[in-house]
Amino acid sequence: MMESSFNILRTLHDEHFATMALLEKLETALSGARTAPANDDTTMNRLLGDVEAVLLEEISHHYAFEEAHLFPLFAEFGDVGITQMLLGEHQIIRPLATELSEMAKAGRKDGFSPESWEAFREKGLELVEREVFHIQKEEMGFLPALDQMIDSDQDSELTMAYLELKNAG
Amino acid sequence: MAGAQGRLLPPSIPYRFFIASSLYQILAWGMLFFSADQVSFFQGGTGYVLAALHALTLGVFVMVAMGASFQVLPVVTNQSFPSLWPVKLASYLYIPGVGALVAGFAMSHDLAMASGGALATAGLGVYVIIIGRLLLDASGFKVLTSHIWFAFVALMALVLLGLGMIFNFMPTDQNVSATAHATVAIFGFMGLFAMGFASILVPMFALANPAVEGRSLFVMAVYGAGLVLAAYGALAEQLEVFVLGAGLLLVGSVSHVQVMKALLKKGMKKKLGISFVLIKTSWVLFPVSIAVGIAGVSGIPYEPTLLIAGYLAVFGWLLTFILGVQQQIMPFLAAMNVSKAGGRPPRLSQLAQGRPLKIHAVCHFAAVGLLGIGIITQLEPAIQAGAIFGIVGAIAFLWFTLDVYKRMLISARKPSIPDSTMPTQERSPT
Numbered sequence: 191m192m193e194s195s196f197n198i199l200r201t202l203h204d205e206h207f208a209t210m211a212l213l214e215k216l217e218t219a220l221s222g223a224r225t226a227p228a229n230d231d232t233t234m235n236r237l238l239g240d241v242e243a244v245l246l247e248e249i250s251h252h253y254a255f256e257e258a259h260l261f262p263l264f265a266e267f268g269d270v271g272i273t274q275m276l277l278g279e280h281q282i283i284r285p286l287a288t289e290l291s292e293m294a295k296a297g298r299k300d301g302f303s304p305e306s307w308e309a310f311r312e313k314g315l316e317l318v319e320r321e322v323f324h325i326q327k328e329e330m331g332f333l334p335a336l337d338q339m340i341d342s343d344q345d346s347e348l349t350m351a352y353l354e355l356k357n358a359g
Numbered sequence: 360m361a362g363a364q365g366r367l368l369p370p371s372i373p374y375r376f377f378i379a380s381s382l383y384q385i386l387a388w389g390m391l392f393f394s395a396d397q398v399s400f401f402q403g404g405t406g407y408v409l410a411a412l413h414a415l416t417l418g419v420f421v422m423v424a425m426g427a428s429f430q431v432l433p434v435v436t437n438q439s440f441p442s443l444w445p446v447k448l449a450s451y452l453y454i455p456g457v458g459a460l461v462a463g464f465a466m467s468h469d470l471a472m473a474s475g476g477a478l479a480t481a482g483l484g485v486y487v488i489i490i491g492r493l494l495l496d497a498s499g500f501k502v503l504t505s506h507i508w509f510a511f512v513a514l515m516a517l518v519l520l521g522l523g524m525i526f527n528f529m530p531t532d533q534n535v536s537a538t539a540h541a542t543v544a545i546f547g548f549m550g551l552f553a554m555g556f557a558s559i560l561v562p563m564f565a566l567a568n569p570a571v572e573g574r575s576l577f578v579m580a581v582y583g584a585g586l587v588l589a590a591y592g593a594l595a596e597q598l599e600v601f602v603l604g605a606g607l608l609l610v611g612s613v614s615h616v617q618v619m620k621a622l623l624k625k626g627m628k629k630k631l632g633i634s635f636v637l638i639k640t641s642w643v644l645f646p647v648s649i650a651v652g653i654a655g656v657s658g659i660p661y662e663p664t665l666l667i668a669g670y671l672a673v674f675g676w677l678l679t680f681i682l683g684v685q686q687q688i689m690p691f692l693a694a695m696n697v698s699k700a701g702g703r704p705p706r707l708s709q710l711a712q713g714r715p716l717k718i719h720a721v722c723h724f725a726a727v728g729l730l731g732i733g734i735i736t737q738l739e740p741a742i743q744a745g746a747i748f749g750i751v752g753a754i755a756f757l758w759f760t761l762d763v764y765k766r767m768l769i770s771a772r773k774p775s776i777p778d779s780t781m782p783t784q785e786r787s788p789t
Contacts, residue, residue, distance in 0.1 A: 275704065330562075
């Protein structure tokens with residue numbers, strides 16, 4: 191965990207923070223609810239909306255940026271092993287998050303059946319566990335190490351690249 | 360964690376320390392059961408109580424500290440051991456050395472005490488050289504490394520005092536040496552290690568920013584000054600100096616706990632599980648043990664006060680803290696070992712089942728509580744009941760340790776993700 195002077199690392203850290211906040215809420219909601227929520231459960235619907243939005247952001251932009259820009263940079267100066275481990279986790283979490291996001295969207299629209307809710311719970315709890323552990327590794331090792339590797343010029347370039355990636359949708 | 364994959368040791372190395380620590384914990388509680396009639400009156404001297412105490416301090420606390428530091432320090436300091444044989448040598452010397460020493464204390468067997476003490480000291484010596492060399496080349500992590508260096512100084516002092524008592528070369532009375540030895544061992548070597556590791560592990564577990572470096576170092580300086588004064592006061596038999604030192608230790612311990620509490624409050628991860636129930640409890644009992652100790656030496660008219668202070672420090676603070684930390688780091692390291700072996704990244708719950716930890720937590724708290732009641736009331740059955748809970752809890756912890764190890768080996772054999780290809784190694788245009 192770090193307090194970096196670099197914009198790009200602070201941005202990624204803030205996104206981790208937002209994701210963690212959602213995951214904590216999701217875990218609480220799923221752990222305590224063995225039966226499907228009612229269609230008009232506004233708290234659950236708001237949470238499902240957040241799941242959809244945050245997971246989409248985390249997967250499509252955050253992961254893609256790390257894989258395209260940060261992992262190669264890290265592998266050049268650091269250790270390929272760590273990036274292979276993180277990439278391996280991306281490859282497991284990405285389809286899981288996509289599926290969960292779609293289930294959240296469908297659940298918000300049509301409600302959950304007992305079966306679809308059980309599937310959502312199972313996938314959700316797995317995602318929480320995997321993503322928290324993944325963020326833990328990035329916060330404690332990956333981002334602090336990058337903090338030692340990049341300079342302010344690279345920070346500006348990386349920040350710009352991330353903005354472009356997000357703007358491109 | 361940069362380069363962590365290349366710096367992870369073969370899992371058999373840290374796990375031999377972790378497994379040995381669980382076995383020594385079972386042994387310690389077992390010896391307390393059989394010496395229940397002596398526990399409330401313990402004032403030093405060989406026998407099962409002293410043996411149980413050293414099975415806990417050397418066999419559990421130092422054992423876990425060695426296993427964890429061999430594995431965690433290269434990862435966090437971004438350093439590698441040039442060779443693994445000294446690490447293995449340290450285990451070959453230390454693990455059986457502690458056993459011989461504990462057996463020697465239990466049976467009042469001079470040769471076993473001397474040979475066990477020599478082996479354990481040699482193992483610790485190798486360990487200090489290995490970790491010392493690693494820390495000399497490490498940059499950053501000033502709070503952690505400062506605590507470890509200070510702990511090593513305390514280790515030298517406590518080993519000298521310990522060997523002095525075994526070989527009778529201390530100029531002071533045995534009780535005086537024993538008080539200084541216990542103070543330096545519990546609050547010096549083991550306490551500083553616990554505080555130093557907390558500075559990196561707690562932020563990691565809770566996903567929090569580390570504490571401000573200056574504040575942590577100031578806390579360490581206050582605590583360290585207290586330790587030096589308390590040790591000097593004990594050896595020189597100067598009560599006022601000892602109390603002053605203990606007072607500074609108390610201030611340092613309270614400040615350390617406040618720093619840790621602030622970290623948790625700001626941490627991203629709020630659900631920290633059973634392990635943090637143990638860790639938070641230990642943080643409460645850390646300053647309480649010192650406060651009770653101060654009351655004990657200040658003439659409070661209640662004879663077992665010092666024994667209670669020792670009990671609170673050893674069982675309430677250190678044992679509880681170390682078991683809490685150990686149950687967090689074992690699955691974490693196991694998951695990294697699985698990834699290193701090319702296995703599919705596992706879920707933490709796939710590596711660590713919760714049942715043994717729940718059994719352990721319940722039994723541990725019951726054991727510590729009953730032991731405390733037994734010491735205060737001098738009730739032998741309460742101590743025996745506490746020891747039985749302690750044995751069951753320690754067996755549950757051994758079960759957990761072996762289970763994590765087994766699951767790690769199985770997970771490591773599962774195939775990795777087939778399309779796990781790295782992006783280009785060239786720096787991408789940004």
